[in-house]
Amino acid sequence: MSGLFSTLNVSVRGMSAQQTAIDVTSHNIANANTDGYSRQTATMETTTPFGMPTMNSTVSPGQLGTGVQISSITRIRDSYLDYQVRAENGTKGLYDGKEEFLSEIQTVFNEPSDTGVSTLIGKVYDSWQALSTSPELSSSRTVVVQQSKALTDQLNSNYNQLESLKTDSDGVIKQDVTDVNSILNQLNDLNQQIITVNVGGNKPNDLMDKRDLLEDQLSTKLGFTVVKTAYGGEDIKATGVTDANGGDVYLVKSNTTDPVSRLSYTAGADTTDGYGVLQLKDNAGGSAVDYTPATGELNGYMSVQKDIDDYEGQLNNLAKSIAVSVNTVQDDTTNAFFVSSDSAQTEITAGNISVNQTIQDDVMSINAGAGATTADSEATDGSRALAIAQLRNVKLNVQGIADGTESYSETDPSTKIPTITSSSAGMTTAGYFTDTVNKLAIQTQEAKRISTNQDTLLSSLETSRTSTSGVSLDEEMSNLIQFQHAYQANAKIISTVDELLDVIINGLKK
Amino acid sequence: MRITNKMLANNFLRDMNTNLNNLSTIQTQLSTGKQINKASDDPAKASKIMQIYSDIDANKQYNTNITSTTNWLDMTDTALGQVGDVATRIQELLVSAGNAGYGADEKSAMKDEINQKVGELSQILNTNFDGKYIFGGTSGTTKPTSSAVDEDSNTQLALTGAPGSTSKLSVEVSQGVTMGYNVTATDVTDFAKAPATETDPATITDLKSLLADITTNLGTDTSDSTTKLTNTDLTGIKAFMTNVLKLRSEVGAKQNAMTSAQSRNVDQNTNMTTILSTTEDIDITQKAMEYATAQTVYTASLQTSAKVLQPSLLDYL
Numbered sequence: 121m122s123g124l125f126s127t128l129n130v131s132v133r134g135m136s137a138q139q140t141a142i143d144v145t146s147h148n149i150a151n152a153n154t155d156g157y158s159r160q161t162a163t164m165e166t167t168t169p170f171g172m173p174t175m176n177s178t179v180s181p182g183q184l185g186t187g188v189q190i191s192s193i194t195r196i197r198d199s200y201l202d203y204q205v206r207a208e209n210g211t212k213g214l215y216d217g218k219e220e221f222l223s224e225i226q227t228v229f230n231e232p233s234d235t236g237v238s239t240l241i242g243k244v245y246d247s248w249q250a251l252s253t254s255p256e257l258s259s260s261r262t263v264v265v266q267q268s269k270a271l272t273d274q275l276n277s278n279y280n281q282l283e284s285l286k287t288d289s290d291g292v293i294k295q296d297v298t299d300v301n302s303i304l305n306q307l308n309d310l311n312q313q314i315i316t317v318n319v320g321g322n323k324p325n326d327l328m329d330k331r332d333l334l335e336d337q338l339s340t341k342l343g344f345t346v347v348k349t350a351y352g353g354e355d356i357k358a359t360g361v362t363d364a365n366g367g368d369v370y371l372v373k374s375n376t377t378d379p380v381s382r383l384s385y386t387a388g389a390d391t392t393d394g395y396g397v398l399q400l401k402d403n404a405g406g407s408a409v410d411y412t413p414a415t416g417e418l419n420g421y422m423s424v425q426k427d428i429d430d431y432e433g434q435l436n437n438l439a440k441s442i443a444v445s446v447n448t449v450q451d452d453t454t455n456a457f458f459v460s461s462d463s464a465q466t467e468i469t470a471g472n473i474s475v476n477q478t479i480q481d482d483v484m485s486i487n488a489g490a491g492a493t494t495a496d497s498e499a500t501d502g503s504r505a506l507a508i509a510q511l512r513n514v515k516l517n518v519q520g521i522a523d524g525t526e527s528y529s530e531t532d533p534s535t536k537i538p539t540i541t542s543s544s545a546g547m548t549t550a551g552y553f554t555d556t557v558n559k560l561a562i563q564t565q566e567a568k569r570i571s572t573n574q575d576t577l578l579s580s581l582e583t584s585r586t587s588t589s590g591v592s593l594d595e596e597m598s599n600l601i602q603f604q605h606a607y608q609a610n611a612k613i614i615s616t617v618d619e620l621l622d623v624i625i626n627g628l629k630k
Numbered sequence: 631m632r633i634t635n636k637m638l639a640n641n642f643l644r645d646m647n648t649n650l651n652n653l654s655t656i657q658t659q660l661s662t663g664k665q666i667n668k669a670s671d672d673p674a675k676a677s678k679i680m681q682i683y684s685d686i687d688a689n690k691q692y693n694t695n696i697t698s699t700t701n702w703l704d705m706t707d708t709a710l711g712q713v714g715d716v717a718t719r720i721q722e723l724l725v726s727a728g729n730a731g732y733g734a735d736e737k738s739a740m741k742d743e744i745n746q747k748v749g750e751l752s753q754i755l756n757t758n759f760d761g762k763y764i765f766g767g768t769s770g771t772t773k774p775t776s777s778a779v780d781e782d783s784n785t786q787l788a789l790t791g792a793p794g795s796t797s798k799l800s801v802e803v804s805q806g807v808t809m810g811y812n813v814t815a816t817d818v819t820d821f822a823k824a825p826a827t828e829t830d831p832a833t834i835t836d837l838k839s840l841l842a843d844i845t846t847n848l849g850t851d852t853s854d855s856t857t858k859l860t861n862t863d864l865t866g867i868k869a870f871m872t873n874v875l876k877l878r879s880e881v882g883a884k885q886n887a888m889t890s891a892q893s894r895n896v897d898q899n900t901n902m903t904t905i906l907s908t909t910e911d912i913d914i915t916q917k918a919m920e921y922a923t924a925q926t927v928y929t930a931s932l933q934t935s936a937k938v939l940q941p942s943l944l945d946y947l
Contacts, residue, residue, distance in 0.1 A: 152636070226669060
């Protein structure tokens with residue numbers, strides 16, 4: 121039979137265990153709204169029981185318990201959900217990045233509207249029609265020049281906006297690279313702290329929550345694989361890339377002596393296309409490797425650079441085909457209607473297309489008639505202007521114009537005006553632009569749709585995660601009440617034992 | 631499944647966001663009256679809308695072309711009518727020239743009148759419309775004819791012969807359809823291809839020579855000249871009149887063609903506008919219903935969530 125003092129000990133242990141449990145509960149409540157926090161529970165277990173050999177009996181009715189202790193404080197977390205969340209985060213990041221820029225491109229094109237390029241193209245051809253019926257009026261010629269100028273200004277402005285979007289994307293990628301490197305450094309530090317705590321035999325719950333949160337954030341930027349190592353350490357491996365020797369590229373290593381890589385980004389470094397180049401370079405002096413993340417925002421932003429280039433290319437094709445077709449019919453090599461405003465680059469692009477300054481200065485120099493030159497054309501002959509107006513419905517090889525291999529001109533023997541024959545594989549200029557806008561719209565719509573789907577998916581995963589790890593205040597409150605009562609009961613036992621001791625000490629001997 | 635307070639709050643926030651998004655979409659649609667505000671809202675519809683806008687725009691230009699061409703043709707018709715009137719008067723005078731009782735004085739009076747008529751013809755052929763001489767061909771800023779008094783004090787009609795004076799003007803009236811619409815002064819004066827009768831072809835084939843011949847013949851009071859007046863010249867003026875009539879009927883046919891082109895154009899425009907409207911515009915009733923539904927859902931979610939999110943065990947401890 122144990123003594124009263126041992127009973128006191130049991131109660132003290134009980135109080136201390138309940139107090140720890142209350143501490144954990146209060147920590148949970150305090151962190152109810154902390155991002156990435158997983159609720160923790162204090163696991164209680166009985167202390168080692170005490171066998172009671174006595175002088176007169178070696179056989180005891182049973183072992184006597186010695187109280188309670190907190191065996192561990194654990195966080196409640198489903199690491200499989202983490203894995204899923206990170207995979208979906210990657211896809212969401214990718215399409216969010218795309219959508220962000222595609223919507224911007226869409227804003228640049230501003231279609232369908234009555235102020236965009238497609239309307240202006242129509243107005244240019246209309247003005248040629250009007251010129252064809254009254255070529256003797258300088259006003260109708262001025263309208264042609266001004267409408268054409270409005271079109272070229274709009275094309276120039278769209279092109280420049282796309283160019284600045286490309287610069288913006290460089291800026292965003294650079295920002296992301298800085299963020300990613302900072303996250304990786306934080307992860308590295310956390311990893312070491314976690315290993316140290318684990319080696320000391322404790323559970324670094326809050327540090328692990330922090331590490332998981334950082335990994336979640338990292339997963340929206342790029343794709344990676346987590347490799348668990350000893351003492352709760354984690355190695356992070358970049359996916360979709362190998363180093364110069366074909367080995368894995370690690371971003372974070374548990375073993376601090378192993379080399380780890382960091383990202384770097386150089387805008388416009390690609391020699392063929394002028395896209396930015398993302399590279400991974402390790403800290404052990406290895407050579408840098410080019411890197412395109414498999415998923416994540418970085419991938420989205422990088423792929424969008426190519427999209428912007430595509431759309432610039434299509435604007436260029438459009439500008440060039442309008443210029444080439446009008447110039448061909450205008451048929452004046454010394455006084456072409458559309459010229460490049462950039463003296464260094466004679467090839468017409470959307471960025472440099474402009475109406476010849478000579479024609480802007482003297483609108484009467486437009487050759488509207490059938491004569492070989494403006495001077496040869498009769499005052500009211502608008503046949504050449506009519507031929508240009510009719511280009512509206514001619515199917516040009518707009519798609520192939522960049523090659524410079526397409527032949528546009530075919531001289532109609534009955535008049536001196538060159539005519540352009542429709543190509544069965546071609547498109548009208550307005551049709552080509554509509555097509556471009558259509559393609560862009562479909563791409564944007566797809567990015568938006570996938571992003572929305574990912575949102576739904578992620579929110580359901582997040583719900584599952586919160587369901588497992590989230591703090592429920594009601595639950596914590598009811599736990600708190602239990603712990604409080606247990607604490608009070610233990611205290612009651614102490615005061616009871618105190619009374620008993622009083623009986624023994626003060627009551628037995630009067 | 632374990633439900634926590636944060637889940638409730640998160641769900642509410644997400645659903646509220648969805649509801650507000652729906653409301654915002656419907657609000658934009660209702661306030662703009664358009665189903666599509668960005669191409670990515672519905673790419674297929676957007677490209678169709680752009681196509682129709684472009685077609686309507688082109689069609690409007692064709693309409694303008696048709697209207698101005700119709701005016702031109704009306705003007706041409708009036709002018710040709712006047713030419714016909716003058717020719718009729720000349721014909722009357724020629725017929726009366728055959729009257730045996732007419733002496734030199736009468737013929738001289740006739741000559742004076744015809745000289746006047748020559749000047750009038752020249753004026754008619756120089757009709758100017760909208761800054762252009764309608765019988766001037768592609769040289770529309772140069773007078774196609776002139777009249778001058780010669781040493782016999784006869785008025786002579788002359789073609790100025792500007793380089794483009796015989797050229798045709800054409801206009802596009804609908805996609806790919808171009809029409810020549812002008813009559814040149816040469817078309818009017820050169821009546822060679824229109825014999826007065828099959829058996830009695832005109833020997834003089836242009837108006838200038840015919841009028842000169844008439845005034846010369848009227849000036850010389852001989853029986854030979856009188857015969858010429860009543861034969862060759864009369865035949866000639868008849869052939870000229872036939873030619874003018876032929877030109878007028880051509881112009882009339884073109885006017886008809888323009889009228890039908892215009893009505894086709896207007897029909898097309900109406901059709902395309904209808905298609906555009908059904909593609910682009912919202913159905914107000916439908917949207918109003920959708921708006922009412924969306925608003926009800928939003929209000930319901932606010933009401934429920936406000937009640938669900940508020941209480942906790944703490945209220946009862």
